[in-house]
Structures are given as C-alpha cells and as structure tokens.
Amino acid sequence: QSVLTQPPSASGTPGQRVTISCSGSSSNIGSYTVNWYQQLPGTAPKLLIYNNNQRPSGVPDRFSGSTSGTSASLAISGLQSEDEADYYCAAWDDSLDGWVFGGGTKLTVL
Amino acid sequence: EVQLLESGGGLVQPGGSLRLSCAASGFTFTTYAMSWVRQAPGKGLEWVSAISGGGGNTYYADSVKGRFTISRDTSKNTVYLRMNSLRAEDTALYYCAKENRGDSTYYNNWFDPWGQGTLVTVSS
Numbered sequence: 001q002s003v004l005t006q007p008p009s010a011s012g013t014p015g016q017r018v019t020i021s022c023s024g025s026s027s028n029i030g031s032y033t034v035n036w037y038q039q040l041p042g043t044a045p046k047l048l049i050y051n052n053n054q055r056p057s058g059v060p061d062r063f064s065g066s067t068s069g070t071s072a073s074l075a076i077s078g079l080q081s082e083d084e085a086d087y088y089c090a091a092w093d094d095s096l097d098g099w100v101f102g103g104g105t106k107l108t109v110l
Numbered sequence: 111e112v113q114l115l116e117s118g119g120g121l122v123q124p125g126g127s128l129r130l131s132c133a134a135s136g137f138t139f140t141t142y143a144m145s146w147v148r149q150a151p152g153k154g155l156e157w158v159s160a161i162s163g164g165g166g167n168t169y170y171a172d173s174v175k176g177r178f179t180i181s182r183d184t185s186k187n188t189v190y191l192r193m194n195s196l197r198a199e200d201t202a203l204y205y206c207a208k209e210n211r212g213d214s215t216y217y218n219n220w221f222d223p224w225g226q227g228t229l230v231t232v233s234s
Contacts, residue, residue: 002154032217032219033219035220037221039155044205044224044225044226044227045147045155045221045224046223046224047220047221047222047223050210051220056222086154088155090155090220090221092215092219096172097169097215098157098169098170098171098172098214099145099147099160099214100157101154101156101157102154103154104155
C-alpha cells in the first residue's frame with residue numbers, strides 16, 4: 001500500500017488528453033512539492049515534472065502538472081504512442097521523514 | 111554531463127550481506143543529497159535511503175531501518191548502500207539518484223538523474 005494513491009491504469013487514443021491523479025496528505029503533497037517520473041519499458045525512471053508544474057528541458061509541453069491541496073495531477077495532451085509508460089508521483093513526507101511514491105499508473109495508448 | 115553508475119548487485123542468500131556502490135561524475139559531489147530507490151520485479155518504485163551532501167544526515171525507509179546503512183566517500187565521489195540481514199522481499203533493481211538539493215528535507219527537491227540500476231536477488 002503506497003502512501004500516495006494513483007490509479008493503477010489509464011488509457012487513451014492518439015491525440016486524446018488523459019489525466020493521472022495522485023492523492024496524498026498534509027504531511028506530503030500538502031506541504032512539499034510534487035514530482036512526476038516517467039518510466040518507459042525496460043528503462044530507468046526519468047524526471048518528467050518537478051516542483052508541481054515545471055518541465056525539465058527536453059520534456060514536451062504536452063505534459064503538465066498541477067496540485068490542489070493534498071492532491072496532484074499529471075495531464076498529457078495530444079497523446080502519442082511513445083507516451084506508453086509507467087508514471088509515478090513522489091513527494092517528501094515529513095511525518096515519515098522520507099520520500100514517498102505513488103504506486104504507479106500504467107498508461108496504455110490504444 | 112551527470113552520470114551515475116551503480117554496481118555491487120548479485121545473488122545472496124537470506125540473512126546475507128551486500129554492498130552497493132554508486133559512482134558519480136559530472137557535478138560537485140558534496141553539494142547534493144543522494145538517494146537509493148528500488149523496484150521489485152513487476153512492482154513500483156520504493157525509496158530506500160538518502161544521505162545529505164555533506165554526509166551528516168541520513169534517512170531510511172521503515173522497511174530497511176536497522177538493516178541498511180547509507181554512506182558516501184567524497185574522495186571517490188561514490189555513495190554506498192550496505193545491506194545486512196537481507197530478506198527475499200529485498201529482491202529488486204536498486205537505483206541511485208541524485209537529488210536537486212543538499213538535503214532531502216529541503217523544499218524544491220527532486221531526483222534527477224537516475225542511474226541504470228543494479229540487481230539484487232535474495233534467494234537460497
């Protein structure tokens with residue numbers, strides 16, 4: 001059972017917009033910024049969104065992040081086949097004194 | 111370019127020990143905290159441990175507290191994870207990741223980049 005709650009799966013067709021939710025609490029998302037990581041099949045995770053809504057250089061603007069209270073969301077617009085991957089949210093938790101991850105969401109492009 | 115290269119994984123019996131290494135390059139090593147994150151086969155990411163840039167602060171997940179020890183050697187730009195009393199549930203791919211701040215508790219922090227991982231298998 002992960003501290004941050006994500007749906008296990010999401011799907012969409014090419015060109016569609018999909019969102020992935022991440023629910024936490026006041027000790028993590030409610031107090032610290034949220035980061036999102038993309039893990040393509042067979043590869044190491046890669047930073048996708050940092051500080052709730054910032055994109056690292058090289059990440060397409062089709063990817064966006066937002067937060068509200070103790071929840072966060074990742075939105076992917078103009079869905080492409082290469083977006084098929086696992087997506088994880090993460091934040092520091094000051095009650096646990098450690099990093100916490102969501103369980104991951106497997107995105108399928110139909 | 112920042113590079114992280116993990117090593118030290120392998121097959122170990124339950125109750126055994128292993129030391130993982132993460133050799134870092136391309137940045138000022140003592141400025142940044144470092145973390146270990148693991149991924150069991152077919153499962154999600156689980157943070158394991160972190161160490162501050164200066165090495166004075168360490169943090170552990172409850173699942174490994176008392177069994178794992180994180181450390182860093184500034185002369186070798188290397189972070190270590192000493193794993194004792196290993197259990198079957200410790201079987202995973204262990205990733206090393208550079209944090210954006212000098213301590214994990216600081217705001218505006220994230221993991222970037224990640225290494226390619228080293229596989230630890232605990233089995234008799």
